[in-house]
Amino acid sequence: MIIWFAIFLYALLLIGLIYIWVDIIRLFIDRKFRECPPMVPSFGRQKKVMIEKISAEIEKRGSKISVLDPGCGTGTLLITLAQKYPECRFVGIEWKKATAKIARFRTRKLKNVEIICQDMFDYPFAEFEVIGCFLMQPLMERFGEKLKKECQKGTIVFSNSFYIPQIKASEIIKIKGLYKFNDIFVYKF
Ligand SMILES: C[S@@+](CC[C@H](N)C(=O)[O-])C[C@H]1O[C@@H](n2cnc3c(N)ncnc32)[C@H](O)[C@@H]1O
Numbered sequence: 001m002i003i004w005f006a007i008f009l010y011a012l013l014l015i016g017l018i019y020i021w022v023d024i025i026r027l028f029i030d031r032k033f034r035e036c037p038p039m040v041p042s043f044g045r046q047k048k049v050m051i052e053k054i055s056a057e058i059e060k061r062g063s064k065i066s067v068l069d070p071g072c073g074t075g076t077l078l079i080t081l082a083q084k085y086p087e088c089r090f091v092g093i094e095w096k097k098a099t100a101k102i103a104r105f106r107t108r109k110l111k112n113v114e115i116i117c118q119d120m121f122d123y124p125f126a127e128f129e130v131i132g133c134f135l136m137q138p139l140m141e142r143f144g145e146k147l148k149k150e151c152q153k154g155t156i157v158f159s160n161s162f163y164i165p166q167i168k169a170s171e172i173i174k175i176k177g178l179y180k181f182n183d184i185f186v187y188k189f
Helices: 002-029 044-061 076-084 097-106 137-150
Strands: 066-070 089-093 113-116 130-133 156-160 171-173 184-188
Touching: 044 076, 044 130, 044 156, 044 184, 066 076, 076 089, 076 113, 097 113
Parallel strands: 066 089, 066 130, 089 113, 130 156
Antiparallel strands: 156 184, 171 184
16 A cells, blocks of 8 residues: 555656656747746745735725636636635636646636636736736736737736836835745736
8 A cells, every 4th residue: 555655656756757847848949938937826925915915906896806817827826816705706817738727626616716728818808807917027028918908997917026018017016035026016007
């Protein structure tokens, strides 16, 4: 029994290592992949502040609003918010199939969460009042263009760590930290 458990753990470790190496190799050979943020979930103080700020916005609007996480990864941000606000609708878009499957599994009991597996640039943003994202700098200019084109008046966007170069942030929430990227950028449309 113990041997089988050890083999299982070893296999899991091996799969994890292969996954990491495939990503490292793709970083060198695939330009599109280099511009794609890696699957790092929100964490630490940034995650706490993102949840506080999005929660405050939901409470201020006081209705059944729709919240989007473009590039939702495994759904880390959405899960906490969807549990807190069952009357709101939460949508996560994730283009990596395996990651989207994990997000779907993690949110399976939350009736107010929908995980869509596709490129966020092919999905309309117009129906969302609040957008919370954690992407990566090379993607932000294109992301900003999409927001400018599609966001309705009144939409608010919270961006964890990365700024939109062509749009002036209405607020920058400074967060002390060890890394180069720490702040939360707020954009009001
Ligand atoms: C840094 S993770 C953020 C995860 C989650 N938003 C959170 O805060 O925990 C970024 C995710 O965006 C996804 N992603 C990157 N480009 C995308 C695109 N064009 N369409 C959909 N998902 C994308 C990546 O696969 C990755 O899982």
